[in-house]
Amino acid sequence: MPLTAGDPVQVGRYRLLARLGQGGMGRVYLGRSPGGRAVAVKVVRDALLRDEGFRQRFVREVEAARRVTGFFTAAVVDADPDGSPAWLATEYVPGLSLQEAVARHGVWPERAVRGLGAALAEALAAVHAAELVHRDLKPSNVLLAPDGPRVIDFGISAAAGDSTLTETGTVIGTPGFIPPEQLRHEAAGPAGDVFALGAVLAYAAAGVGPFGGGASHAVNYRVVHQEPDLRGLAPALAEVVVRCLAKDPGARPTVAWLLDELGHPDLAGPGWMPGPIVDSATRLRAEVPTEPMPRAGEDTVPAPALPRPRRRGLRTALAAATALAVTVTGTVLWRVAAHEDDTGPARPPNIEQLWHRTLAEGQTLTAASKEMVYLQHEDRHEITALDTTDGSQRWARRVDVADIREDSDYLKNTVGNGIQVTALSGGLLYYGSSDHLFAVDADSGDYRWRYMDDSFHASPVVVGNVAYAHMTSFFYVLDTRTGKKLWDYGYGVNADGSNIAVTGDVLLVHSEKKLLAVDIRTRQQKWTHQAGSDAETGLAVADGKVYFGTRDGALYAVDAGSGDEVWRRTFEGDLWDGRLGGGAGMPEVADGTVYFENDGYVSAFDAVTGSPRWQRKQEADEVTSLTAVDDTLLVTDSDGALTALDARSGKPGWRESLDVDDDADFRILGNTVLVERDGRLTAYRAAT
Template structure:
């Protein structure tokens, strides 16, 4: 639930003893603190570079003074602060709850009655905030915490006292795209009505899982917010009229929070009162209530700090359980964690999705039983304000690069040439700079062995394994190396350069500049070969249910071959298949083409089902009925059945193949911004990002870690 304190973390802030980390945001880091009497508080410590900015200090002092005036049942108020301190800090009421954004991502959209209850609580919270002369200006799902006795509006970090002038910073726009009002986006005067507009967007997100102005680039969402009408067709009729008034372009026509409470009562069919009594967790959907109860009852660290690497007993830190998609029509009460088998195939790049729609952790890191939901640690990060909603962009005041997330370990031995790691049996196998192949301990990063070829071949870009052997391509040879010892078992020579192997059922399949070869895994003898004329083809073949799927350059066909004999079953004219590996899931083959389109093809017949203009034929992953495809600088989530767009997540560089694990999509950028991103699979909301400082490989998730390699370095980053 809590992160251990590290060397640079304070142990005392003001009168509060710091005992654990809660999270990080654009302004700084948030800690769990204890008063001398033992009361828990959330202490936000401002980053030193911001605190040294005199303009920021003036604004921060003003914001603290304004936030101190807010004290209501549905807010988490400021209890103490020192804007002039070194460092500057503020302490707020500690709410051990789940953020609204995480709740929707984990359990799906809410039914009407819980949405009405939420709306009433938030409206009353805004009523108190506005009565204190404060405008929040950044109401969004991640700034709403859910507790048994109602929601809490949190994080006044960019709130403004309504009578004060606006202080601005170059390039900083307070607010979050998709939840900002038109007047915020057009630099018109901003007042309490902007919070009512944001409330309408929050309610739409809660009831439908999407914002009222769609997804896409920040500019596109902002344009629709200012000039187009919201899409409210999916809202229940009883809620649609309420939300429509909130989202009116003219702030003068929006209801006040008091008027909104009256209208909500009419929609609920009662008098002006909260639709359900907010004293028990049953005001929320049952699955959400169970998760909130779990967060609330989990013990927090006592007054002694939790220290990284301490040898004495510490509170148990459980493995995060990120959200997974649950169909809207499914009874949330029936949502339980899926049981996993310890006997799994290895996790390696996008190939892991050819046989299973989700990744399975190794037995030692299986998630604890209990209500399915997001990481307990992430449930406490509402005060951090670093998560964006709906994948619509980075929240305002997000100055820091990354969010302070630190790798469990790094290794300078592995990680060259974009080599995608392979993780299995407590070891990480990866290509290297000084040796052809390395085996590292998955928990510590310590080297187990290294393997070099006689021919001094360049490092492989991807690996495969089967039967205790790891397979790698170097130059014009396919190598089989013992996974335990690093000794070569055999090598298979070809007359062309070979790339990207796949292995299953006693055969290894490898693409070359001219052929697809099938090689016996036991002795390296050729079983068959199929001509692909793949002078530009680099993707590994995909093997599923006794069929090999591979592209052929000569006639631009996607081919399905019998895995045992190499005989062609069908070919589909989708165009020249790109370098990205095809993916097979639920009887459908997904592949991208050089014409920058993604095709969904029936695996039995080869007939196209739908296609999508992905913009750059990038890699694909499939999980839970959703297709995730990297297209240039955009990560798309598409409905697997129809190809319709669910959300779009923009980044600052070309994307690697996505990896999906337990409701989170991990993707790395190979240029420009150079980050590893964690994105909520259901909503497209950014969870965190980690700077890789160089072009990165496809991420691989196992053991509660994300493994990603760059030129000369391999990172193991906590999920």
């Protein structure tokens, strides 16, 4: 992507040519050394550098990363961790990420996956030899060069034995690739990287992680409590991967064993990487710019945009009774927009604090609606309900839990009987404990019932007096008044449990490219709709139509009664580059308009015809959520900002900055903003 007016033209001795992307630590640029070598320059955000603890950690990590040498790693070539700004330069790897390659070209054959596994094991051997643990191995951190993969981003690696990063209890990594011991806040060592390697290989072979997608807490829960789904893998490969994914880190194989097992010349010799991937990498290497890309607005024809990794998880669509809650990790710092006229009369603040509450140690925000905010204490088995408008306590109680059967080591050693709230729907608050799912009255906290679910705690969607509880390959139906099971239905395929919706007499769920509809009267499959790419978002249902986005960036409208495609929008033309097709965001339907975010764009379409009403590029590289409130669209983005757009025209109103870190929970419910940070819960009202 071209440099913008706010980007530097040079960092250290490196001339910057283009922007490659952005992450939690800062922006990444394509640069050239004085001798012409291409490098990736990561510039750390100023806000992080104001934290002296972070700067000290960054200095240590740069020193450690420089010790890593290996063919399948992107070497650190230069750095100035004490500079202003601080920066790190690594070898530039022209090529798709594994995440992009699978989305664009499909899953890999067994021989290619084995070759990939051998290369990644060799990279981890180099990392571990330098007494490091990578801690964030995932498909977007594996770049595919013409001569093989490279493991990148040691920005959150920590020296083995250095406990500084874990002293706060922060979990670092990407859901589905974080090992269970790290989620339990236990020591994480090289065996954690082996777990992530197994998950990456499963992703390459099946196109989805072994623990599915959806909300982060749901994926993390499956990692700790459930077995991986490896049905898309060849049996011999599945045997290797399942060993890597062992819950007990001591039961996982060593990197040396993986090199022996996966590096067999008959299975992973030269030429193992799929041809289309090699062709793409070769072409991209030839297209690496040698001069700065034209900036936006310059009177020149822009060069092709460079592919960049994206990070977007599947978003959950709950029933209409469930309040929309968009979660972003971040510490919030509100400030007035830069263009405000300081000389004019004072105007009402865009963000007004409503109330705040100090939380007990171990107490966390777990669910919320426009009326109530719910806190849980997992180990004390306590749930507290607050009034969303003023923070007053509505009820608080120690809830029932399930006893752990003495004959089950799995329940005793892995699951436990702590509580985990899973859903708020139909006036009930659901939580899991041991091998049961519990329901309490959301308004009073009164116990309703419990259901034996063998520790696979679902997130039920309630319609009327019926709760639909979805698992990977089936759903079961409970009477919300008694908790008794009414019936169940098996899809016969692996479906995405976070992607369920119920409308009329139809239950809808996604299975990769297919949208499946089950008639809940006849208990038979009613229809199947085939999209052009895998589902990437939850399902938004309105006026007899279901809306969803796919991994290639398209927005679909499908008739919920027949499965007929009403319309689709693929974002072809100036406002969309298909090579960036990392996936769409959750649609929002309000007042006959579908609001949709993709990459850095916010779009509005007529819900009936699909005709565009407006499109607007945001200042940030990526939009992360949309919330429609009256005539205002509240938009959050990857720069950590909250923006108000006019819902009818897309015209921007105010924009407030959020200074993001890893220790807070940020939610939007209508125009109420909830922030949990440093043991304190604060509610704000956003101007609309």
